[in-house]
Amino acid sequence: MIPPMLRGIEFNVDMIFVTAKAWILSLLAQFLPAWLLVLASIVISGVVILCLGPVIMMYLTLLERKLLGRIQNRYGPNRVGKWGLLQPIADGIKMFTKEDIVPANADKIVHLLAPIVIVVPALMVFLVVPFGERMTAVNLNIGLLFFIAVSSITILPIFMGSWASRNKYSLLGGMRTAAQMISYEIPMTLAVVPAIMMSQSLSTNTIVLSQVGDYDLHWYIFTPWGIVGFIVFFLCATAECNRPPFDLPEAESELVAGFHTEYSGMKFALFYMAEYMNAFTLCAIAATLFLGGWQGPFLPSWLWFFGKTFLLICVMIWFRGTFPRFRVDHLMGFAWKFLLPLTLLNILLTALWQFTSNLAAWFWSILILGISLWTLVKLNRTFVPEKRHYPMGN
Amino acid sequence: MIVLPLSHILIFSLLLFAIGLYGALVRRNIIGILISIELMLNAANVNLIAFSKYTSLAPETGQIFAFFVIALAAAAAAVGLAIVLALYRIRKTVYTDEVNLLKW
Amino acid sequence: MPILEMAAKFGVYAVMGVILIFALGVVTLRNLFHCALCLAAALIGIASIYVVLQAEYLAGVQILLYVGAVVTLVIFAIMLTEHLAGKTVRQNNSQSPLAIMALLGFMALIGTVIVKTPWPVTPAALASKVSVMGLGKALMGAYVFPFEVISILLIAVLVGTVIIAKKDTPERS
Numbered sequence: 001m002i003p004p005m006l007r008g009i010e011f012n013v014d015m016i017f018v019t020a021k022a023w024i025l026s027l028l029a030q031f032l033p034a035w036l037l038v039l040a041s042i043v044i045s046g047v048v049i050l051c052l053g054p055v056i057m058m059y060l061t062l063l064e065r066k067l068l069g070r071i072q073n074r075y076g077p078n079r080v081g082k083w084g085l086l087q088p089i090a091d092g093i094k095m096f097t098k099e100d101i102v103p104a105n106a107d108k109i110v111h112l113l114a115p116i117v118i119v120v121p122a123l124m125v126f127l128v129v130p131f132g133e134r135m136t137a138v139n140l141n142i143g144l145l146f147f148i149a150v151s152s153i154t155i156l157p158i159f160m161g162s163w164a165s166r167n168k169y170s171l172l173g174g175m176r177t178a179a180q181m182i183s184y185e186i187p188m189t190l191a192v193v194p195a196i197m198m199s200q201s202l203s204t205n206t207i208v209l210s211q212v213g214d215y216d217l218h219w220y221i222f223t224p225w226g227i228v229g230f231i232v233f234f235l236c237a238t239a240e241c242n243r244p245p246f247d248l249p250e251a252e253s254e255l256v257a258g259f260h261t262e263y264s265g266m267k268f269a270l271f272y273m274a275e276y277m278n279a280f281t282l283c284a285i286a287a288t289l290f291l292g293g294w295q296g297p298f299l300p301s302w303l304w305f306f307g308k309t310f311l312l313i314c315v316m317i318w319f320r321g322t323f324p325r326f327r328v329d330h331l332m333g334f335a336w337k338f339l340l341p342l343t344l345l346n347i348l349l350t351a352l353w354q355f356t357s358n359l360a361a362w363f364w365s366i367l368i369l370g371i372s373l374w375t376l377v378k379l380n381r382t383f384v385p386e387k388r389h390y391p392m393g394n
Numbered sequence: 395m396i397v398l399p400l401s402h403i404l405i406f407s408l409l410l411f412a413i414g415l416y417g418a419l420v421r422r423n424i425i426g427i428l429i430s431i432e433l434m435l436n437a438a439n440v441n442l443i444a445f446s447k448y449t450s451l452a453p454e455t456g457q458i459f460a461f462f463v464i465a466l467a468a469a470a471a472a473v474g475l476a477i478v479l480a481l482y483r484i485r486k487t488v489y490t491d492e493v494n495l496l497k498w
Numbered sequence: 499m500p501i502l503e504m505a506a507k508f509g510v511y512a513v514m515g516v517i518l519i520f521a522l523g524v525v526t527l528r529n530l531f532h533c534a535l536c537l538a539a540a541l542i543g544i545a546s547i548y549v550v551l552q553a554e555y556l557a558g559v560q561i562l563l564y565v566g567a568v569v570t571l572v573i574f575a576i577m578l579t580e581h582l583a584g585k586t587v588r589q590n591n592s593q594s595p596l597a598i599m600a601l602l603g604f605m606a607l608i609g610t611v612i613v614k615t616p617w618p619v620t621p622a623a624l625a626s627k628v629s630v631m632g633l634g635k636a637l638m639g640a641y642v643f644p645f646e647v648i649s650i651l652l653i654a655v656l657v658g659t660v661i662i663a664k665k666d667t668p669e670r671s
Contacts, residue, residue, distance in 0.1 A: 035499040110535070142630065145558035152566030156538055159573050163531055175577065182570060202630060398510060400619055403551075404612045406514045410521055412605050417525030419597040420590050425530060425575055429537050432568065433521055436544050439560075447551045448619045453626045454636040457556050461637075464563055465648055469655040471568050475575040476663040482579045483665070491591060 014300040018134055021045075045137045049126045057276040058088035063310075064317050071321035098265035106262065107164040114161035115263065115270035121153045122277040129284045130204045132294045132302035143204040144196065147285060148189050151240070154278065155181050161271070162259035173258030176248060176328060181240060183335040188236035190343035191229045194350035195220055195289040204285070208293030219292035224365035225350040230290040232339055232346070234312070237282035239335070241275055243316055245323035248331060283312035330382065337380050345372050403444040411437035422489045424481070428474050435467040510550050517543035528589055530576050538569045555630050 021044055028040050062084060066076030077084035102111060128143035130136040140146055155178050162174020196202060198220065199210035211219050220226035239246040260271045287293060287308040296304035326334070349368060353361050410433060417430030439460045446456020482488055520543065523536035541564045548557035637645055 035502045038499065038502065107529075107531075110532070140554070142554050142558050145555065145562070149558045149561040149566065152562055153542075155566065155570055156535070156573075159570070159577075160535065163573075163577065171577070175574070178570060178574070182567070185566070200631075397624070398507065398550075400617050401612050402511075403547075405609060406518070408605060408608055408612065409518055412601050413518065413521040413525055415604075416597055416601050420594050421525065422589050422591050423530060425572060425579070426525075426533060426589065429533060429572055430525055432537065432564075432572075433524060433540065436541065436564075440544060440547060443548055443551050443553050443556065446623075447553070448623060449617060450623050451620075453623065453628045454633055457553050457628060457633060458636055458641050460553075460556055461559065462644060462648060464560065465652065468563055468568050468571075469652060471571055472655055472659045473662070475571055476659040478575055479578060479663045488579050 014133060014302075016300070017132070017302070049123065049137060053123050053126055053277050054273060056280055057273050058092065060276045060280060060313065061091065061272075062088050063313070064320070067314060067317045068321050071318065092269075095266055095269035100265045100267065101262075103166060103262050105166045107166070110160050110164035111262075112267075114157045114164060115267040115274075117160065118154060118157035118274040119270050119277075121150045122274040122281070124150050125281045126277075128204050129281060130208055130288055130293055131305055132300070135294075135302060136205050139203060139205055142202045144192060144202045144207070144285075144289075147204075147281075148185075148192070151278065151281075152185055154240075154274070158259050161263065165259075165262035167262055170259050170261045173261070177242060177259055180242070180246065180248070180331060180335075183332055184236045184239035184246075184339075187232055187335060187339035187343045188240065190340070190347065191233040191236065192289055193343075193347050194225045194229050197347070197350050198354065204288050204293075208288055208295065211292045212295060219290065219295075221290045221292075223353065224362065224369060225346050225353055226290055228342065228346050228349070228369065230286065232343055233286055233290070234315075236335075236339065237279075237286060238316055238319060239331075241279040241282060241316075243275075243279060244320040245326050246331060248325055248328055279313065279316060280309065283316065284309045286312055333380065333382070338376050341376060342372070345369075400444060400448045404441065407437045407440040407444070410434075410440065422491060424478050424488050424490060425475070427490070428471060428478075432467060432471065435463055439463050510547075513543055513546055517547070530580060530589075531573070534569060534572050534576060537572070538565050541565050541569065552627060555628075555633060 021041075024044060025037060025041055029037055032040065062077070065087075066084065069076035077087040080086045080090045102108065125147050127137045128140055128147050136143075158174055158177050158181070162170040162177075165171075195207055199207045201207065201210075213219075221230050260268055263271060284305070287305065291308050291312075293308075294301035294305040296307075299307075345368070349365050352368075353365065356364075414430045414433030414437060417433065418427050421427050421430060442456045442460050442463070446453050446459075450456055478488060481493065485493055487493065517540050520536045520540040524533050524540065527533045527536065542561060545557040545560045545565075548554070548560060
């Protein structure tokens with residue numbers, strides 16, 4: 001794909017972060033013992049991720065507000081710095097200087113711990129995201145399982161925050177959020193199983209490498225099970241981040257603010273940060289699993305990776321500006337009665353595809369998918385609740 | 395691979411099991427008893443994995459056994475909590491010494 | 499790098515101590531919600547012990563199933579059966595001193611057995627690594643029968659849980 005003349009130049013720009021880290025380590029090797037060098041390498045990766053996470057989150061909030069404004073036919077924030085680029089810094093200063101209000105009856109320790117504990121899994125999943133060629137922070141051989149397991153810890157601090165606030169709105173919002181998150185976790189886990197089956201490894205780097213092919217046509221999204229898997233994974237990812245249209249838990253017009261009603265200032269900023277970092281990592285994993293990760297012609301790998309991830313984030317923001325909110329029974333019914341059977345069928349389709357990989361496979365796959373989608377839509381008829389009669393006293 | 399002596403890990407799981415057993419014997423709240431049972435099952439799992447790592451010729455056996463224990467523990471917790479909910483709906487209490495209608 | 503190995507051993511002992519402290523919190527705290535949170539912390543700690551024992555897949559499954567599902571279930575049950583403004587009730591029944599004495603005896607007995615038995619620790623077992631593929635093949639090969647049985651059991655548990663916990667809908671006249 002790459003002309004042989006340009007190979008050398010592109011390789012260097014591609015590896016710029018890896019060579020930068022190796023250069024720093026070689027500088028430090030001159031006056032540090034060997035064991036401290038190991039720790040220094042860990043610390044460098046850790047510091048990079050700890051800086052990358054919040055910075056990405058800050059500019060993601062700005063991107064969301066500008067895009068949402070454009071969808072709604074208005075400018076987003078554009079006063080603070082050119083094009084509003086310093087707006088996140090202004091937001092940060094506001095969050096830092098707000099008064100931290102804790103309800104008198106609240107459970108003080110748990111109320112304090114909830115926003116802290118929710119940021120930890122959001123940051124930990126940055127470890128297995130393959131940012132570029134050989135740029136995964138920790139190349140675990142169970143990378144994807146680590147991702148799914150750690151992002152399932154996020155439910156606990158939501159319970160902690162809602163229970164410790166001693167507030168009925170918080171409790172209702174918390175329980176709805178938790179129910180939504182555990183319901184959508186199952187189709188999400190099952191939707192990545194086909195990608196694992198086809199690449200025969202749980203490591204994110206291996207999954208990207210098994211999508212290498214001629215002219216990038218081997219990305220998993222260009223297969224019938226890949227399309228279904230990607231759409232299901234993306235919808236479940238939107239639900240896991242509590243983003244619209246699945247944002248009933250933090251519906252501003254219904255539940256005051258859901259489980260973070262009683263939080264203000266820095267603690268609310270931490271909840272906010274966790275939500276946006278979750279959105280980023282889920283889009284990153286969707287790009288890794290189905291869209292070929294960091295592959296692409298001519299540009300450095302990390303640029304392709306960030307491009308694909310930001311494309312998916314823009315689609316999430318587009319969802320926010322376009323769709324109304326789901327009702328809570330529609331929300332749960334969608335996960336359990338539509339997405340879950342669809343993902344189980346998807347696994348079956350992948351297995352069939354692996355054994356008959358030619359044009360006939362496309363025909364059979366589309367036939368099976370068509371019949372099953374039609375059946376599921378018919379079986380998921382929403383009903384109108386029966387009209388209640390309020391008898392008047394005579 | 396960090397080489398701890400096997401007996402240290404076994405003593406740790408023994409302590410965990412004893413703490414779980416104390417909780418199961420002493421707590422009044424049914425949900426408290428259930429979570430103590432989860433601690434006991436976890437101690438047994440740690441034992442299984444420790445033995446499969448240090449002494450076993452088929453190392454998958456220990457891990458698969460531990461999977462099944464996790465699955466069964468989850469199933470037991472689910473059914474137990476369903477019973478607790480049903481009990482709460484009728485008796486409005488979850489304390490074991492207040493559910494004593496059949497006591498003579 | 500012996501200093502890193504010493505630091506790692508110290509770390510493992512520290513994690514074990516922290517797990518035991520959280521387990522004590524599980525059985526002695528008054529507020530049931532705090533007990534469930536201590537349980538979640540202890541289970542995450544046990545997952546890290548599995549990583550030390552080179553059973554990483556099991557560590558991932560432990561966090562996913564235990565912390566992500568079982569503890570969530572327990573917290574749901576706590577929320578549905580507790581009052582928000584929790585008055586402090588005694589949470590030990592009267593068997594506490596007897597249980598402590600019996601358990602101390604039990605621990606002494608089994609501890610002696612553990613320390614005195616010559617466990618057959620083989621270097622072959624210490625050097626073996628289990629891959630996820632090996633686990634999958636074992637599950638579908640040698641252990642396929644318990645696998646199928648447990649899937650039937652899980653269906654039974656699902657149906658049973660829903661039926662037991664369902665509200666009795668009142669008859670409409």
